[in-house]
Amino acid sequence: MEGISYQRFPKVKIREMKDDYLKFELRETDASMANALRRVMLAEVPTLAIDLVEIEVNSTVLNDEFIAHRLGLIPLTSDRAMSMRFSRDCDACDGDGQCEFCSVEFTLNVRCTSDHTLDVTSTDLRSSDPTICCPVDVAARATAALDPNSAYDPSEQRGIIIVKLRRGQELRLRAIARKGIGKDHAKWSPAATVTFMYEPDIHINEDLMETLTLEEKRSWVESSPTKVFDIDPNTQQVVVVDPEAYTYDDEVIKKAEAMGKPGLVDINAKEDSFIFTVESTGAIKASQLVINAIEILRQKLDAVRLSLDTEECDEQFGELGAHLRGSAV
């Protein structure tokens, strides 16, 4: 009964890779796969974020809920999130935060005693285990301190501001970071942007192009809102300088028609070739974000496999089908 496989073998080429930025080509698959990966990166790759806040003292100008919300939005390092448990599934605790499997505890204790305004920032958050989870800017500072060649300048970094204090004001709280996904609340989304574009396939009709004067060529090249084409200064031929700058705006095609030269250029989107841009919040590395998204999508598909009792129901159907087909022939 096992059918033959219609599996594809996608290819990947990385163009640029930084901790929080990745640009890569994905080939030999279709838009449904590219889009599924994009959607998973945005909404279903887990991270850690502050989800429970117990305020002990708050004499700041912001109310408790406002501060709790701001704490939730601080990106936290989440390399371990994939192997952690969701608090609602954790059987080792009741989700109150004293649990190594599903949560990390933070405390914050700041009081302003001077006449200068005091900024309360992410650097004031004390993690119960900074190796597992701390604000991303704090982690970046720690990494930069270990690397003497780093371009990172700590004096330019003042952390993520939570609230500002005047003399006598105080903020003291306990916060619990939990694992979650962007579908639940955007604070858990590890992605700042994930986009993909179809790679364009641009063909200039050289014979028709040669019927144009240099002035006409120039005017045609300039009709594109982005710099896709240019004129070679030596040969005076129109050349494609940056196919990916093309935004599928059709302006050059309309221009060619208006000039009475339809078919001057032929532009098609390659249906199996995508250029991805991934920007991470810093919670996980951009490359790891893609790997996690692939893994999550696999798990999702695994979860929608048919259960055995449903399969048995089909076997009866199969027999019935065979019977019906048999009588039909």
Add this chain to the structure above:
Amino acid sequence: MNAPDRYERFVVPEGTKKVSYDRDTKIINAASFTIEREDHTVGNVLRMQLHKDPNVLFAGYKLPHPLQYKILVRIHTTSQSSPMQAYNQAINDLDKELSHLKSVFEDEVRRHSRDF
């Protein structure tokens, strides 16, 4: 006040099956699968994979309502196959494609980190 809990969008309620199967009573080799707590992410990728199977005469999915957290996948096959066989085959092929993608991506990350 009466807003549904956010997790209802992705947590399958107790006692509910993740996937249920309904064969068509009028057409042979046609059936619909109801997948709980899934959306376009799985629906569309599954549909497109089913379209690659020449024994699949029809494959489509719908998200009936944005507040009903489920999708319906409908499959009609030739007599050489069955909706369930096509469905299983599609998931197996996607699973293999993703395994392959993961390994080539990891290799490329390693190659890129070494070269640059």
